[in-house]
Amino acid sequence: MENNIMINIPKDFVVDEVATFRTTINKLMEEKNKNFTFNFSQCHFIDSTGLGALVSIYKKCDEKGGSIKLKSLNSEVEKLFKLTRLDKIFEICP
Amino acid sequence: MYKRVQDTSILEKELNGILNGIPDIIKVYNPDYTIAFFNEAGYNFYNRNPWEIKGKMCYEVLNRKDKCLDCSFDEVVENKQMITRERYIPELNKFMDVCYNPVLDDDGNILFIVERLRDITEKKILDKILKDSKEKYKQILNNSPDAILIIVDNTIVLANYESCNLLRRDYSNIIESNVYWHFPLKYRKVLHKRFRNVLLQKRMKDTYDYEFTSLKNKKTNLEVCCSYMIYDGSPAILATIRDITDMKQELNRAARLQRQNLQKSFPCQEYFSIESIYRPANIISGDFYRMYKAGENAIVGIVIDVRGKGISAALNISALDVLFLQEIAICHEPIDIVNSLNKKLVSYYEENYIAVCCFNMNFNKKELKVVGAGINRFIFQKKGEKVEEKIVKGPFLGMFENSDFSEKIIYFDSGDRVFFVSDGLDFIFDEDKVIQRYMGKVDISKFKAYIDEFLADTRLELGKLEDDSTMIAIEIK
Numbered sequence: 123m124e125n126n127i128m129i130n131i132p133k134d135f136v137v138d139e140v141a142t143f144r145t146t147i148n149k150l151m152e153e154k155n156k157n158f159t160f161n162f163s164q165c166h167f168i169d170s171t172g173l174g175a176l177v178s179i180y181k182k183c184d185e186k187g188g189s190i191k192l193k194s195l196n197s198e199v200e201k202l203f204k205l206t207r208l209d210k211i212f213e214i215c216p
Numbered sequence: 217m218y219k220r221v222q223d224t225s226i227l228e229k230e231l232n233g234i235l236n237g238i239p240d241i242i243k244v245y246n247p248d249y250t251i252a253f254f255n256e257a258g259y260n261f262y263n264r265n266p267w268e269i270k271g272k273m274c275y276e277v278l279n280r281k282d283k284c285l286d287c288s289f290d291e292v293v294e295n296k297q298m299i300t301r302e303r304y305i306p307e308l309n310k311f312m313d314v315c316y317n318p319v320l321d322d323d324g325n326i327l328f329i330v331e332r333l334r335d336i337t338e339k340k341i342l343d344k345i346l347k348d349s350k351e352k353y354k355q356i357l358n359n360s361p362d363a364i365l366i367i368v369d370n371t372i373v374l375a376n377y378e379s380c381n382l383l384r385r386d387y388s389n390i391i392e393s394n395v396y397w398h399f400p401l402k403y404r405k406v407l408h409k410r411f412r413n414v415l416l417q418k419r420m421k422d423t424y425d426y427e428f429t430s431l432k433n434k435k436t437n438l439e440v441c442c443s444y445m446i447y448d449g450s451p452a453i454l455a456t457i458r459d460i461t462d463m464k465q466e467l468n469r470a471a472r473l474q475r476q477n478l479q480k481s482f483p484c485q486e487y488f489s490i491e492s493i494y495r496p497a498n499i500i501s502g503d504f505y506r507m508y509k510a511g512e513n514a515i516v517g518i519v520i521d522v523r524g525k526g527i528s529a530a531l532n533i534s535a536l537d538v539l540f541l542q543e544i545a546i547c548h549e550p551i552d553i554v555n556s557l558n559k560k561l562v563s564y565y566e567e568n569y570i571a572v573c574c575f576n577m578n579f580n581k582k583e584l585k586v587v588g589a590g591i592n593r594f595i596f597q598k599k600g601e602k603v604e605e606k607i608v609k610g611p612f613l614g615m616f617e618n619s620d621f622s623e624k625i626i627y628f629d630s631g632d633r634v635f636f637v638s639d640g641l642d643f644i645f646d647e648d649k650v651i652q653r654y655m656g657k658v659d660i661s662k663f664k665a666y667i668d669e670f671l672a673d674t675r676l677e678l679g680k681l682e683d684d685s686t687m688i689a690i691e692i693k
Binding site (some may be wrong): 138150169171172173174175177178204205207208209211 | 421521567568569570573587588590592593607608610612615616619620639
């Protein structure tokens with residue numbers, strides 16, 4: 123069974139937070155991790171930069187045969203994923 | 217002699233209950249400097265029993281043979297007044313706060329000398345650490361190429377050389393001065409609010425810029441980045457100040473170009489009235505809109521929102537403007553334009569995904585077609601009816617090669633209205649629908665004025681807008 127890493131998404135997943143997030147994930151991917159679950163239970167807001175970062179990570183993981191799961195999205199954040207049809211790309215878990 | 221010993225015993229017995237309840241060390245001496253008795257804290261501190269020390273000289277308790285060089289007893293006996301001083305006891309490696317208090321009889325003769333000692337070693341160590349860290353702070357600050365201030369209770373408590381250069385003042389005029397005094401009068405009220413928010417919300421990197429005018433009328437732009445910190449045990453603000461005059465001039469030039477490039481007259485205006493809002497969050501906007509004629513009685517338009525708010529945003533906007541113009545030379549269908557732009561951008565913009573909403577209005581067919589890519593909501597209002605939030609699903613441009621964009625087709629009539637907004641105005645879609653209700657009741661110019669005022673208030677309150685804010689409001693004639 124391959125390792126699945128859970129990462130907590132910050133309360134406001136916007137441009138300032140995205141840089142740190144990207145560095146963390148890139149480091150984990152360099153260490154050969156490719157399966158991630160992003161826990162949105164604390165996240166109240168995500169902007170286009172946050173969405174963009176998630177899509178880029180998804181593409182990288184997908185290339186390596188990995189997976190991305192999104193967990194515990196609040197209704198507003200989930201609405202954004204639906205509007206942008208990214209709910210069809212990411213596996214969204216309760 | 218016997219009476220003196222008796223007096224001392226009575227005194228010790230009477231006072232023991234009180235003195236033993238005091239955490240400080242209390243030592244009672246006879247006028248000949250021999251020890252009468254200690255309180256419990258005193259015996260514990262020296263790890264001695266009463267019978268070991270009574271009648272001995274104070275220095276003998278520390279196993280010394282001679283009195284200390286800085287002994288204060290002579291002074292107390294001579295002046296018969298209380299004295300307080302700090303002492304270091306090397307044998308115990310302790311710093312003590314010592315108070316000598318002579319007890320006099322009715323004739324003014326010394327009966328006893330009471331010495332009260334408080335262990336201040338921890339305090340002294342903390343003071344030293346604090347002093348060392350202050351020195352380190354100063355060193356770090358003075359080695360910084362940026363001007364740095366530390367502000368406590370609106371007072372500048374630490375400043376480096378560069379801050380003196382930048383604020384054009386001597387160090388003595390900066391240190392311990394009120395921070396507001398160094399800013400132009402017009403900023404003081406808003407600065408007070410910002411500083412208060414940094415402290416209350418423990419904000420980090422709260423950045424704004426301010427225009428200073430020198431005595432020679434030369435304008436300088438200073439960027440002040442404030443972060444919450446604890447300094448000397450108190451909540452403080454670490455303010456880093458940078459001269460951004462040159463950069464600001466470049467940005468202003470780019471912003472001017474952006475504004476000049478913004479569309480002021482629109483095609484087919486015989487069919488509709490239009491109001492637009494274009495408010496960059498900072499100087500350069502990442503938003504843009506453009507409308508072209510698409511045949512005899514039709515228009516095709518686009519609202520663009522690119523990532524970032526700097527020069528890169530301006531470049532992206534210009535590129536998109538050109539690409540859009542290229543697209544409409546080939547087709548006028550929003551779905552085809554969006555699909556084509558997406559295919560072109562997918563290989564160029566890694567992670568710099570772009571949000572657009574593309575629309576076509578055919579005034580012959582009275583038909584509106586809208587396609588969303590990242591800008592997924594717009595407002596439509598049939599004349600005399602409630603405003604409706606319309607959804608056009610679709611990812612940002614450049615995210616996936618085969619992205620699926622949806623198109624909404626609406627048929628309109630005279631008096632109907634449509635509003636396209638960028639995400640800086642997303643509050644229009646708030647759950648409570650307060651703004652939408654107002655939007656439905658007033659004409660588009662009144663609504664524009666309302667949003668303009670709202671954004672101006674936000675800018676006054678926060679110093680800048682959270683995001684670039686753009687709106688196109690169209691009312692069919």
